[in-house]
Amino acid sequence: MTTVKTEVKEVGLYINGEYVPSSDGETFEVTNPANQELIARVSEATEEDVDRACRAARDAFENGPWRKMPIEERAAKLRKMADIILERKEEIARNDAMDVGKPYEATLNGEVARAAHNIRFFADFAEKQGAEAYPMGEEYINYTRYEPVGVAALITPWNVPFMLTTWKLGPCLAAGNTAVIKPAENTPLSVSLLGEIAKEAGIPDGVVNVVQGKGSVVGNALTTHPEVDLVSFTGSTATAKHIMESGASTLKKVSFELGGKAANIIFEDADLEKAIPGSIRAAFFNSGQVCLAGSRILVQRSILDEFLEKFKQAAQAMKVGDPQEKGTDMGPLVSEDHYKKVTSYFEVAKQEGAQLISGGKRPELPEKLSEGFYLEPTIYVHEDPKARICQEEIFGPVVTIIPFDTEEEALEIANDTQYGLNGVVWTENLKRAHRISHGVRAGTIWVNCWFVRDLRAPFGGFKKSGIGREGGEHSMAFFTEAKNICIALN
Numbered sequence: 492m493t494t495v496k497t498e499v500k501e502v503g504l505y506i507n508g509e510y511v512p513s514s515d516g517e518t519f520e521v522t523n524p525a526n527q528e529l530i531a532r533v534s535e536a537t538e539e540d541v542d543r544a545c546r547a548a549r550d551a552f553e554n555g556p557w558r559k560m561p562i563e564e565r566a567a568k569l570r571k572m573a574d575i576i577l578e579r580k581e582e583i584a585r586n587d588a589m590d591v592g593k594p595y596e597a598t599l600n601g602e603v604a605r606a607a608h609n610i611r612f613f614a615d616f617a618e619k620q621g622a623e624a625y626p627m628g629e630e631y632i633n634y635t636r637y638e639p640v641g642v643a644a645l646i647t648p649w650n651v652p653f654m655l656t657t658w659k660l661g662p663c664l665a666a667g668n669t670a671v672i673k674p675a676e677n678t679p680l681s682v683s684l685l686g687e688i689a690k691e692a693g694i695p696d697g698v699v700n701v702v703q704g705k706g707s708v709v710g711n712a713l714t715t716h717p718e719v720d721l722v723s724f725t726g727s728t729a730t731a732k733h734i735m736e737s738g739a740s741t742l743k744k745v746s747f748e749l750g751g752k753a754a755n756i757i758f759e760d761a762d763l764e765k766a767i768p769g770s771i772r773a774a775f776f777n778s779g780q781v782c783l784a785g786s787r788i789l790v791q792r793s794i795l796d797e798f799l800e801k802f803k804q805a806a807q808a809m810k811v812g813d814p815q816e817k818g819t820d821m822g823p824l825v826s827e828d829h830y831k832k833v834t835s836y837f838e839v840a841k842q843e844g845a846q847l848i849s850g851g852k853r854p855e856l857p858e859k860l861s862e863g864f865y866l867e868p869t870i871y872v873h874e875d876p877k878a879r880i881c882q883e884e885i886f887g888p889v890v891t892i893i894p895f896d897t898e899e900e901a902l903e904i905a906n907d908t909q910y911g912l913n914g915v916v917w918t919e920n921l922k923r924a925h926r927i928s929h930g931v932r933a934g935t936i937w938v939n940c941w942f943v944r945d946l947r948a949p950f951g952g953f954k955k956s957g958i959g960r961e962g963g964e965h966s967m968a969f970f971t972e973a974k975n976i977c978i979a980l981n
């Protein structure tokens with residue numbers, strides 16, 4: 492299959508159960524990063540449109556049936572939503588392949604399947620969740636209720652648009668809140684479908700709204716809006732700081748899942764048969780545009796040469812190309828701006844004296860992909876963990892290998908970062924695995940694996956990688972207010 496030539500899609504805002512144009516009729520264009528073809532014109536929300544979406548969500552929350560609906564009924568509608576996502580999985584994956592440039596096959600069977608699971612998981616979780624009771628002898632009893640907070644703004648990034656939005660929408664809706672979603676402006680297509688999917692599942696109008704446009708305008712209008720009670724955000728640390736400031740005057744509750752620069756630590760006793768493919772995935776999955784990417788590979792010096800040779804061979808065997816084509820491992824970067832940001836680090840690496848092992852340039856590709864933002868998987872070695880390429884989130888297919896000698900040194904380098912989202916350890920020594928897992932200051936540590944997700948487990952970052960945790964009861968705690976009721980028994 493070759494890159495699918497589509498007619499240009501017209502995408503509206505989704506407010507109060509219907510697609511609508513923006514109030515001033517303005518649209519913005521979306522292009523395919525695989526070939527720069529125009530793929531969509533999207534209504535660009537004005538502050539007035541954001542206001543309408545927030546008021547619709549408020550009205551659905553206060554006056555609609557959603558928050559008071561018995562949990563069995565609400566959960567059944569969410570399970571229906573999950574079913575519809577699976578029925579429409581080809582369309583959703585095709586949309587992500589078109590505007591993000593994600594390999595279609597992997598998205599279809601990975602992220603879209605996970606998106607349906609996100610919704611179903613929180614429907615089941617909320618249905619089974621109990622609450623506490625605290626008897627005070629025979630005189631009083633306290634019991635707790637978990638009530639929805641209100642209107643949630645769900646602001647999501649371009650790297651995993653559909654899956655990450657459902658990861659927030661599932662618990663948000665299961666708890667009985669209403670939502671205004673804002674996807675990233677360069678990847679609006681798959682998320683634009685969520686309003687109509689919710690409606691088809693029987694979820695009342697106004698419960699799920701989608702507004703489109705720039706973060707500085709539409710995102711800002713949402714995070715300052717008086718009707719928005721809470722903001723769940725995944726994206727850059729810089730934007731999270733803006734959101735915190737802009738939400739301060741209306742005292743919004745916030746949950747932030749932000750950037751990372753994970754250490755992927757390979758000890759001399761690691762099983763390289765697993766560590767090499769695992770590290771390749773951690774480095775180059777989604778073209779390295781993943782907050783969890785293992786972009787600093789710390790390798791024990793005694794196995795450095797062997798690791799480098801095998802890792803280089805595996806990286807060079809990856810198929811970079813058309814994301815719509817079967818067998819593609821790595822598509823393009825998401826946009827020209829992002830391509831410029833990522834490639835600017837090639838100059839930084841040169842100036843910092845890093846040793847280029849592989850990549851660092853565009854691959855040779857067929858003519859039809861000549862306009863796309865492709866890069867070869869790129870590997871550097873650098874001895875200085877303080878170098879910019881070892882410290883800054885490049886968010887592309889670029890990794891730096893940093894040699895170390897001792898366990899203590901590995902830990903010191905791993906923790907020498909402003910981020911703390913995750914870490915990865917490869918060793919066959921169980922005690923060492925525990926020691927390193929305890930020592931690395933990050934929210935998730937994967938031992939002899941990477942990006943294995945259990946939706947019940949806490950997920951989020953230490954340090955500048957976030958505030959709060961998502962997952963199971965942690966998501967439910969964010970999307971609910973706990974209320975204690977104390978009853979006199981006499």
Ligand SMILES: NC(=O)C1=CN([C@@H]2O[C@H](COP(=O)(O)OP(=O)(O)OC[C@H]3O[C@@H](n4cnc5c(N)ncnc54)[C@H](O)[C@@H]3O)[C@@H](O)[C@H]2O)C=CC1
Pocket residue numbers: 646647648649650673674675676704705706707709710711714725726727728730731733734748749750751781782832884885886
């Ligand atoms: N999952 C992650 O951790 C992600 C990390 N990043 C990092 O951030 C860098 C920059 O990427 P961007 O697309 O600029 O990320 P970003 O943080 O600006 O964008 C994420 C979302 O926030 C929205 N947004 C932007 N400014 C806003 C504001 N003032 N108020 C409310 N919402 C706002 C955007 O429209 C988008 O929906 C990347 O190179 C990467 O290093 C980017 C995307 C995801």
Ligand SMILES: O=C(O)/C=C/C=C(\O)C(=O)O
Pocket residue numbers: 650651655658725780781782783944950
């Ligand atoms: O698995 C999750 O819940 C979150 C994944 C997050 C990313 O892939 C990201 O933000 O890059």
